[in-house]
Amino acid sequence: MKIENLHQFLYQFFQSTGCQLSEPAENELLIQLTKDLDIALMNRPFYWHYMDKIGQQGNPMSLHLYTGESQNDPGKEWIHYGSPRLHQIFQYIQSHAKVTVLYEKLNSQEKTALYPWLVVNLKVEYIGKQKKEEIHSFGLQLINGTMISNMMTLLQDTDLGEIVSDYTYTITPLISPSSGFQRIFRYLEDGLAKMDQSWVTQAKKALDEELSLLEHFFSDKESDEELYQNEIMRLKERLEPKINMHIINAGLFYLSDQVMNKILH
Template identity: 45%
Template sequence: MAIRKLHTFLQSYFTAHHCELLHNQEGVLTVQLTEEMDRALMNRPFYWHYIKKMGHPGEPKQLTLITDPEKRDGKHEWIHYGSPRLHQIVNHLREHEKYTKLFERVDSKQKTSLFPWLVTNIKISYQGKQKKDEMVSIGLQLVNGVMKLKMMDDLQTKPMQNTISDYCYTISPMIKLQSGFKRIEKVLKTYVEDQDHDWAEASLKTMEEEIDLLRHFYKTDAENDEMKKEIDDIKKRYSPYIAFEVVNGGIFYLKNEA
């Protein structure tokens, strides 16, 4: 499930940045980068400086990313939660496009209402003995309160643009943004609570074992301060917790059938 969500996230990311998807099958994605995305992701500043100085347009690279570990071939780049490439993409979104406002493109000469959706892509980090990240996409309709998981899957099929189409008008939201975020937060907490938490129990068990082992090495009161310091370090390393981080999001105005 997490693999498919990552693949969908990458599809949306590159499509939104006007990169052509040359190959797009489950677990493997090849994209033709634009100059802007080549500059952002491929770390070739000297190439672009030289090519522009020579007056040439330059040739952005193609990038193949493998999200399914079973399809790794040694030639192309395996991207996964925690990989440097995914961190680079997330950081790019943070720095340049954390929030946006887009409208569904409508080709009609009849008056059409567009409804506001609060859409958020959220990274859930499970921290403990082992670390795991998961990307979740949630949409909340700000008029009737309908909520959808996997919202990026829906948006993937819709033409979006920065300006509203002719003959379209927007419906004012009934739900304030702050209230909307609280609703999404509540859904995320329920989602996390319903999962198996054996990982947290295993992390706590390892923490206690290491603390017990450590106590055997410190016998005198004079060593207590050093022991307490090491125990604190063990607790920081193994204490399980779950963190939420909004990677990006925005307001999307969609037709009612959305």
């Protein structure tokens, strides 16, 4: 399965965790890991234990990832839905997820207002005959309620930090972050409701066919009712169409008018 904006998602993930990275070619990421990411992703506990024991910094490894639809070079690691590496990254994000507060870095001699944006990265799981995952990134302006999709990609070139720059000041949100989360979920749910529902029809058809076969199997012999009901439950868990949404991480980003105008136009 393909995560539609996997490349941008990975770029932002490694950038936000302090890694040095470049894009040597289309659908490729060359990443110099930090020590923390090396420990989390590269499975070298004895190496880092030894480095700590002898008082050395150690050398984190690098990754050369390919994010296209199929593997084109055995010299690069193909990362895709279902790959162990992507699973590792999701586990790392979930274990470190928190709501961060970041400010646009500006070198200005004039007073500049920074406006609050709630930025939320979500994972959407489609459960049915065929399973699929997508990553979505939304930004909600907490003054006027403007909603933006693909927010992290739009902010890719924006310099952000944890300290407010000189001559900048923040505008207090008029919309609470909790209300902002609800708006983002409603927006995503509305979009999902309008999408092609053929996958739902296919999943229901497959479930009905499997239930019919199951019923036929148990009707031909003295059936075990408990086993029969357990098999029905397993089929529904596997094939009944549903959508799950999970927050990966979120942040409150304070951005200037200039960045806002670039995002909106």
